[in-house]
Amino acid sequence: MNKIEQLNFLIKELISEQERYKNLKIPKEYNEKRKLLRALMNVREPYEASEEFIKVQDEFLKTESEEKGIVELKDLATLDEQFTEKSNKHGNKISLWQGDITSLKVDAIVNAANNQMLGCFVQCHACIDNAIHSAAGIQLRNECDELMKKQGFLEPTGSSKVTKAYNLPCKYVIHTVGPIISGTLATDDCKKLEACYKACLEAAIENGIKSIAFCCISTGEFRFPRDKAAEIAINAINDFLDRNDEKIERVVINVFKREDFEIYKNLLG
Structure with missing residues (x-):
């Protein structure tokens, strides 16, 4: 996956965890997507996620960390x-x-x-x-x-x-x-x-x-x-x-x- 694909996957996974998010629209612009991902992570209660989610999230965050410096x-x-x-x-x-x-x-x-x-x-x-x-x-x-x-x-x-x-x-x-x-x-x-x-x-x-x-x-x-x-x-x-x-x-x-x-x-x- 490229970064856009990773973002979309992570957002969709977090949305699927909560019924209240079912009508939430994913923005098209990258920065807005990134902001939404952070917001969903911030409000998420502590519980386990799928192995695939963790794998994609870790790859995304580590790449971001390296790019930031x-x-x-x-x-x-x-x-x-x-x-x-x-x-x-x-x-x-x-x-x-x-x-x-x-x-x-x-x-x-x-x-x-x-x-x-x-x-x-x-x-x-x-x-x-x-x-x-x-x-x-x-x-x-x-x-x-x-x-x-x-x-x-x-x-x-x-x-x-x-x-x-x-x-x-x-x-x-x-x-x-x-x-x-x-x-x-x-x-x-x-x-x-x-x-x-x-x-x-x-x-x-x-x-x-x-x-x-x-x-x-x-x-x-x-x-x-x-x-x-x-x-x-x-x-x-x-x-x-x-x-x-x-x-x-x-x-x-x-x-x-x-x-x-x-x-x-x-x-x-």
């Missing part, structure tokens, strides 16, 4: 290389990089999840949870569902869980639930965000993960102030590396927005 760890400068005029505590082990976290070929990327830990169900939402699940494929939600059913309760803030990465270039996804800010930032909120970073790094060591890329946890939909979040992230990473320097080869601080890059740049460089 895969960024390898060797392509990322360390802080020592980025900011040569200043000395950073662990500048040889930390990188600051602006880009799409789903393109990173590191051991693990961090997903800012919600406490249901099943990914974002909002169609084509711009959050990182949605982006990661959309690029990984439906297997990621299924694995998360298995973990949550086994646990039997919602994921606590400041903890973490490790899953496979499926069609992402990385090997694993580490999911963590950050604090939600509804009013004035409290000391407890800061402690919970710090716990997220430490829980992810501890999970990395427990699973033999040597390189990890963090997103800006809680600063999007969860409304944690960006400058304070960056300060907490840097302190938590440095503190962890003080005690576990030999166990982690690289920590990537991944930002998507230029605003966040400038905040980290001012703090690190």
Whole structure:
């Protein structure tokens, strides 16, 4: 199958799963087809799909990932290389990089999840949870569902869980639930965000993960102030590396927005 044929097949398979989709029309334009596929994947409940669906989906998503461009760890400068005029505590082990976290070929990327830990169900939402699940494929939600059913309760803030990465270039996804800010930032909120970073790094060591890329946890939909979040992230990473320097080869601080890059740049460089 070519990409159009793959898209049509995947859309038709997802439509056939639900009676409510029976009158849904498949658009003719490629970008609209792609948007519909993502939307159908986003709202799909966690359950098994046919082997053929998984095969075609995996081929499609991996081709898409390669076409988008895969960024390898060797392509990322360390802080020592980025900011040569200043000395950073662990500048040889930390990188600051602006880009799409789903393109990173590191051991693990961090997903800012919600406490249901099943990914974002909002169609084509711009959050990182949605982006990661959309690029990984439906297997990621299924694995998360298995973990949550086994646990039997919602994921606590400041903890973490490790899953496979499926069609992402990385090997694993580490999911963590950050604090939600509804009013004035409290000391407890800061402690919970710090716990997220430490829980992810501890999970990395427990699973033999040597390189990890963090997103800006809680600063999007969860409304944690960006400058304070960056300060907490840097302190938590440095503190962890003080005690576990030999166990982690690289920590990537991944930002998507230029605003966040400038905040980290001012703090690190």
